[in-house]
Amino acid sequence: MKKWRPFATMPEQYIELKEVINKQLEVDQPVLTEEQMEQINFTLIETLHTNKQVYLTYYxxxxxxxxxxxxxxxxxxxxxxxxxxxxxxLKNKMKLSELIDARFM
Structure with missing residues (x-):
């Protein structure tokens, strides 16, 4: 798909090519097991009380x-x-259902 980018001379054509490329990169939301959800909850509670920095992966x-x-x-x-x-x-407000993983640094 990248080899066609130089031929995107019209803005509309470039927008369509960008949408096609983005759709190919999309993934389905992972389904978490009960154990993974408990681990995420434990990590969130501990980081909240200790004010440690954390890596958050979300969908x-x-x-x-x-x-x-x-x-x-x-x-x-x-x-x-x-x-x-x-x-x-910045403050980011998110749903817990979008959270995939939470790990300490």
Whole structure:
């Protein structure tokens, strides 16, 4: 697909080629086992209380994204958590169901 990029002379054509390439890179959301979910919950609780930095891997729009940051708030009943990323120090509010993995640094 990359060899056709020089031929994308019209903006519409380039947009369509970019969409085709992005669709090919999409993956399905992994299904977690009960043990994996318990490990993630344990990691979230421990990082919340000790204020340790953590690697978070989450699923968003067909991609698995890994970021480094701090957990600020976890609501297990509301199915959400808030973390502050290391780079821009922005608060990110996400669903716990999107979380794939959480590991200490």
């Amino acid at each position: 968003k729009k067909g991609q698995c994204i890994t970021e480094k940051g701090f957990i600020q708030f976890v609501d297990f009943l509301g199915n959400l958590f808030v973390f502050i990323d290391e780079v821009f120090e």
